Amino acid sequence: MGKTIVCQCEDVTQGDLEDAFEQGFRDLESLKRYTGLATGLCQGKCCIAHAARFLAALKGGDEAAADPPRTRPLLQPTPISCFAGPEELSASPASREGQK
Amino acid sequence: MARARRLDRSSDNPYPHGEQVEFQYEGRPMLGQAGEPLAVALLAGGVRIFGRSIKYHRPRSPFCLHGHCSGCLLRVDGLPNVRSCRTALRAGMQVERQLGWPGSGRDLFRTLDWVYGERLDHHSLLTSSGTLARMAMGFVRKMAGFGHPPTAEPGPPAPKRRMSVPAVVIGAGLAGLHAAVELGQAGHRVVVLEAEELAGGRLCDASCKLAGATGWAARRELLSRLSALPGVELRLGTPALAVYGDQAVLQVLAAGPDETLALEPQRLVVATGAYAPLPQFEDNDLPGVLGPRALDRLVCGHGVLPGEPVLIAGDAQETLELAAALVERGIALAGLVTDRPEPELPAQLRTAKVPRVAGHRILRARGGRWVQRVELAPAGRETPDLVLDCGLVAAEAPAAPAFELAHHAGCRVVFRSALGHLVQTDAEGHTSHGQVLAAGHCAGAGSAEEARLQGQRAGLACALGLKDEPGLRQRLAALKA
Amino acid sequence: MRDRADLVIIGGGVVGLSLAYHLARLGFTDVVVLEQGYLCFGASGRNGGGVRQQWSTEENIQLMKESVQMFRRLSSETGYNVWFRQGGYLFLARDAASAQGLEANVKLQNRCGVPTRLISPAEAQRVVPGLAPAGIQVCAYNPTDGVLFPFPAVWGMARAATQLGVAVETFTRVTAIEARGRQIVKVVTDRGAIATNRVVNAAGAWSVQVARLLGVELPNKPYRHEILISEPLKPFLDPMVSDLSDGTYFSQTMRGEICGGVSDPAEPSSMETRSSLRFLERMCRAMVRVVPTLANVRVMRQWAGFYDETPDGQPILGRVDEVDGFIQLHGFGGHGMMLAPIVGKLAAEWILRKADHALFQRYDLGRFKRGEVQKETFSIG
Numbered sequence: 019m020g021k022t023i024v025c026q027c028e029d030v031t032q033g034d035l036e037d038a039f040e041q042g043f044r045d046l047e048s049l050k051r052y053t054g055l056a057t058g059l060c061q062g063k064c065c066i067a068h069a070a071r072f073l074a075a076l077k078g079g080d081e082a083a084a085d086p087p088r089t090r091p092l093l094q095p096t097p098i099s100c101f102a103g104p105e106e107l108s109a110s111p112a113s114r115e116g117q118k
Numbered sequence: 119m120a121r122a123r124r125l126d127r128s129s130d131n132p133y134p135h136g137e138q139v140e141f142q143y144e145g146r147p148m149l150g151q152a153g154e155p156l157a158v159a160l161l162a163g164g165v166r167i168f169g170r171s172i173k174y175h176r177p178r179s180p181f182c183l184h185g186h187c188s189g190c191l192l193r194v195d196g197l198p199n200v201r202s203c204r205t206a207l208r209a210g211m212q213v214e215r216q217l218g219w220p221g222s223g224r225d226l227f228r229t230l231d232w233v234y235g236e237r238l239d240h241h242s243l244l245t246s247s248g249t250l251a252r253m254a255m256g257f258v259r260k261m262a263g264f265g266h267p268p269t270a271e272p273g274p275p276a277p278k279r280r281m282s283v284p285a286v287v288i289g290a291g292l293a294g295l296h297a298a299v300e301l302g303q304a305g306h307r308v309v310v311l312e313a314e315e316l317a318g319g320r321l322c323d324a325s326c327k328l329a330g331a332t333g334w335a336a337r338r339e340l341l342s343r344l345s346a347l348p349g350v351e352l353r354l355g356t357p358a359l360a361v362y363g364d365q366a367v368l369q370v371l372a373a374g375p376d377e378t379l380a381l382e383p384q385r386l387v388v389a390t391g392a393y394a395p396l397p398q399f400e401d402n403d404l405p406g407v408l409g410p411r412a413l414d415r416l417v418c419g420h421g422v423l424p425g426e427p428v429l430i431a432g433d434a435q436e437t438l439e440l441a442a443a444l445v446e447r448g449i450a451l452a453g454l455v456t457d458r459p460e461p462e463l464p465a466q467l468r469t470a471k472v473p474r475v476a477g478h479r480i481l482r483a484r485g486g487r488w489v490q491r492v493e494l495a496p497a498g499r500e501t502p503d504l505v506l507d508c509g510l511v512a513a514e515a516p517a518a519p520a521f522e523l524a525h526h527a528g529c530r531v532v533f534r535s536a537l538g539h540l541v542q543t544d545a546e547g548h549t550s551h552g553q554v555l556a557a558g559h560c561a562g563a564g565s566a567e568e569a570r571l572q573g574q575r576a577g578l579a580c581a582l583g584l585k586d587e588p589g590l591r592q593r594l595a596a597l598k599a
Numbered sequence: 600m601r602d603r604a605d606l607v608i609i610g611g612g613v614v615g616l617s618l619a620y621h622l623a624r625l626g627f628t629d630v631v632v633l634e635q636g637y638l639c640f641g642a643s644g645r646n647g648g649g650v651r652q653q654w655s656t657e658e659n660i661q662l663m664k665e666s667v668q669m670f671r672r673l674s675s676e677t678g679y680n681v682w683f684r685q686g687g688y689l690f691l692a693r694d695a696a697s698a699q700g701l702e703a704n705v706k707l708q709n710r711c712g713v714p715t716r717l718i719s720p721a722e723a724q725r726v727v728p729g730l731a732p733a734g735i736q737v738c739a740y741n742p743t744d745g746v747l748f749p750f751p752a753v754w755g756m757a758r759a760a761t762q763l764g765v766a767v768e769t770f771t772r773v774t775a776i777e778a779r780g781r782q783i784v785k786v787v788t789d790r791g792a793i794a795t796n797r798v799v800n801a802a803g804a805w806s807v808q809v810a811r812l813l814g815v816e817l818p819n820k821p822y823r824h825e826i827l828i829s830e831p832l833k834p835f836l837d838p839m840v841s842d843l844s845d846g847t848y849f850s851q852t853m854r855g856e857i858c859g860g861v862s863d864p865a866e867p868s869s870m871e872t873r874s875s876l877r878f879l880e881r882m883c884r885a886m887v888r889v890v891p892t893l894a895n896v897r898v899m900r901q902w903a904g905f906y907d908e909t910p911d912g913q914p915i916l917g918r919v920d921e922v923d924g925f926i927q928l929h930g931f932g933g934h935g936m937m938l939a940p941i942v943g944k945l946a947a948e949w950i951l952r953k954a955d956h957a958l959f960q961r962y963d964l965g966r967f968k969r970g971e972v973q974k975e976t977f978s979i980g
Contacts, residue, residue: 020235020482021174023396023403026181027188029173032398033237045770048637051644051750052241058172059199059264059830061900063186063393067518067538074535084533088902089525091360091371091874094185094313095199095830095897100378101883102894103275107380108877109365172831197895199830241679241751248675255684263833263855272894275887278880364873371876380876528873 025065027058035072046073047087056087059095122164125421125447130334132322133419134315139209144221150207154420157183157190157202160213162422166405166488168192168202170217172264173238174231177222177487179405182394183412185313189403191216191265198265206315216265227261278378283309284584286370286383288358288523291319292328292566293558293573294389295340300577301387302347306584309381310350311372313357317341319391320566323411324418325439328566361386361526361554368527368553385553385580386527388541389573390520392559397431397513400482406489406510410437413512418443425509429492431455431480432514435565440512442466452508455480455494478504480513519560527554537562545598547576555580571597601766603794605629606950607786608801609773609809612643613749614928614935615801616756617943618950619765625951628764631793632757633786635772641803642935643753645904647826647858649839649848650937651688651744652713655704656973658958660711662941669940670747677755681747682853687838688744689726691735691889697843701739708741715741727840729892746839746850749936756943776812781923783813797924799946804870804905806915806929813922817915818967819930820868820908824860825878827901829893831855840889847885857896861885868908874901906933911972914938916946917963926950927964 022032030053043052049069056062056069070084077083101107127135136152143160150159157180160168167177168190181189185204193214194200202213218225230238244251244258285301287294290312301308310317318337320326326333344350356374370381394409396402406425408416410432417423418440427450430441441454442464453473454463460474467474478494481502485491489511493502517538521531524541529549532542541556543549549556557576563569578594581587606622608615611634619632634640650670652663670683692698701717708715718740720732726740757767768790775787776798786793802809804821832855839850849859861882879901886893909915909930919925928946931938948954966972 020400021176021231021237022398022400023176024398026171026178026396026403029171029176031237037237037239045637047640051639052754057900059188059191059899060186061522063518063520063522064182064188064395067393067395067516068398070533070539071516071535074533079535081533081535084539086521086525086531086533086539089522089531090900090902091362091526091879092898092900093359093522094357095899096357096359096373097895097897098829098883098886099272099274099894100276100373101278101880101898102887103278103378104884105278106880107278107280107369107371107378108362108875108880109367109369109382198832199897241754243680245674245678245680248672251674251680252671255682258682259684259834259853262831262853264831266833267835268892268895270895272892275894360874360876362874362876364871364875369876371879 024068025055025058027060028054030055030065035069039076044073044077046070046084049073050087061093122162122422122424124162125417125423127421131419131421132316132318132334132337135420139207141207141209141211141213143213144215152208153206155183155203156192156194156205156207156211156213158416158420158422159207160202161416161424167215167222169215169222170225170227171403172217174234175218175225175227176231176403177405178403180408181396181403181412182409183415184394186393193265196270197268276376276378278380280380280382281309282382283307284383285385285387285580286311286381287387287389288370289319289389289391289558290317290352290354291389291391291558292321292569293563293576294319294387295344296570296573297387297389297557297577297580298350299340299343299347300574301581302344302350304581304587304590305349306581307349308351310352311356311358311370312352312354315355317352317354320569322419323414323436324443325410325414325436326566327439328570358523361523363527385555385583387547387576387580388524388554388556388560389558389576390523390560392520393518395515395518397480397515399480402483404483404485404489405487406485407483408510408512410440410512410514413510414440414443417449418447423449423510425488426450427452427508428510428512429453429455429506429508430512433458434514437514438464438467441472445470445472452506475504483511517559519562521560524549524554524556524560527551529554529556534562545575546579546594547572548579600768600771600791601631601793602791604631605795606797606799607793607795608632608799609786610634610641610801610803610805611638611757611767611769612641612801612803612935613753613756613939614803614931614943615799616753616760616767617939618799618801618928618946619760619767620756621944621947622951623760623763623765625947625953627951630765632760632765632767633771633773633788634767634769635805637769638757639750639753642904642907644750645826645902646749646933646936647848647850647860648747648749648852648936649688649850650683650747651741651839653688653690653704653708653715653739653741653744655700655707657707657711660708660713662938664711664713665941666937667743669944673752673755673940677759679751679755679758681752681755683745683747684853685743685745686850687726687740687742689723689838689840690739691723691840691842692737693734693842693844694736698736701737705739713741714743715739726838727836727890729890731889731891740838744839746852748853752936773809773812778813778922783922783924797926799926799928801928803929803935804907806907806927813925815919815921815925817964818910819915821870822866822868822906822908823871823903824862824906824933825874825901825903826858826860827879827882828899829857830897830899832857832896842885842889845885847882847889849886856899857893859886872903874903907935908932910967911974913962913973914942915962915964916942917959919964
């Protein structure tokens, strides 16, 4: 007991955030990787905002220091069987040319 | 601590409830109402601990009840890690808890939480000796992971379909529904994706008040307007999973109840709302501590009260209205922790003489398997000077807009300390991505009124992007004034 | 930031950091490592952590044998647990050519002391529960291969090198490298300049851009490589499974997630790091083909990194003709993580002239001009 939980998926505590900052992990991408927050089953819905506030506050209120980490699909865990069917959903890779 | 009980439901309650059905919980029969979320049925049946956390084996229980957090994960019909707040109860369901030895209820591995009272640093764990680390690898591996692999026999893969549509709106909340109404009225075809089985978002909350009307009344009115528009297709239970922008066309991936969809819209309105983060105090994850909207949904919506009296903490208007809604339903309040001055409180709270605690914050929650009391301290102090007994807690936390899907598309997302990460928009809802608009709480709306207005503007701007019409331009200009 | 250094390493990925770490262990610490982002920003933080000794050339097999031993020691050396778990690697061959390839490789690997065995699909089912045997001709299984957690390998080497006296500068982008004649004089970054005569190009997918700052053209091409991870589950899959027919590979991490990728012959060379729906579909199909019961497992997250590819599938190591003191350490395809320990160590010895390693002549940039190319055929996962 006696823990303040930041990310309940991965059991990341406020103490973990403070330790990570102390160890030099001082951007949101690094904080995420070092503590594991936002990498569990909720993918950061419940913890990224707090981690951002923590970081911005320690960096003298610098809001730019708390830009969100790269957001990765999927928004929620979804069975492989939803995507494994034979039909092709994706646009053809060739159409990527010229978009650069 | 009071036992869980079911409340009477008012006739205007939008939440579904069906006949009584029997299901199996940890090998024992239990009763619930068909169609209600499994998590709600379990709370009504007196279940306190839904499982154990992954590292310290702390008790877990529903916190958000909106399909976002990991508090309500269970093993259901041979599938692990199922969000029971998003799973409708059916007769005969087999439900088990996850993690813990000998079980989740009494779990000896909970001692890890006490042994590592401060924290357990897995990065330095077992690094003093390579041999020791290799020996312990098997044990550590067994302890890691969450549910056991699925045992249910997989069915055939879901059918998949590509769909080209002029407009897609993600989220059938206040902003999304208003955007869809504007698009529909302008004569455009629009698909609205909603993850939940119930449209309305915040309009489903008893604490929601919009222009004097209750959220439930506003919801009925809005949905009836929407159903009169032939171009609007509302897809419930169909969460948007991703927005892919690496190809020439923008694709929105969504998983419907029976099929997987790749929608290819010319314009996309993101109206994904916001999440309920954990409020920050010691043992904030104790079962019985919920987000305010979760408590609203559970008690006022589903009519299930798992504990009493209720402690409410927060300053938002919705939080105060939630306290008032509970008082209206005859539920005892342990207190209202708020810095809002007395005259700003809803009338019911003043007449019911609900104890108001000002200038304090929650320092820690106490209780073994379920919250029994909270300790409060004056602002800036670390020692409590007030202890309130309670059987349920709803505590507000700073906002966390659901920015992810817009971020997938490449829209600029900015951080504001007061508002969280939000999708950056102009006054019409345009994001930094030419095809994507955003509205509502994900774009920084602070109130229901603001979300509605943003939704209308984004809907109109989206319609104008599809086809320029002077009438729409005038209406948009009027809404911006 | 230091304004001068004996050696500047461009690229704070696992290859550059391994070099820095091994230089420091040999007492050479006047080194600055420049990383454009956070630690783990590039491919080192985006890979699946596979470490295998099943290769098709004796040289690579011997190198990887060394790397495996080094990974076994890395956690206790650096104080960061890399969770290196030797659950084996299982290769599946579905056609005669792949089967013959496996057979030849296993013989070679056995000669090098790697205990790989050819096993039947039925035996493979005992290693991978739920494996669908239909269509599989033969499998190669080496129980001493494994997977690790990439992040702490990067952090550990960075911290160990820093503690020994090396400077690791993150969020520092190289904007120019100045030379006088054949001699390098200075590396310019967005945070200031560093006077130096020696530069190591360990920039992975960005190596071409770095080399171009000195007018050196590299044949490398970056390719997006995508990967996904499932919900965390209790352990049920021990080895990395790799299907040679389509380049699928997946294993279970120490956190319980199934993590893997699949190669895509249609992927054009680019610096694209966005995820694609195409990969999600291809990977899900591929996983279900290998282990049908995975259909009920949920996908949690997908992301992309780079393969830094060379024309012959071998890295580019050593000097260049055009400039003195410009050392190349890149082109590792998808194998930078697994090769980093041994390559970093050998490069440190070679740079400090403690030992001469033929590697740095055989795999230099000049080989493409000389036409001395031996292709590694086993570049998967």
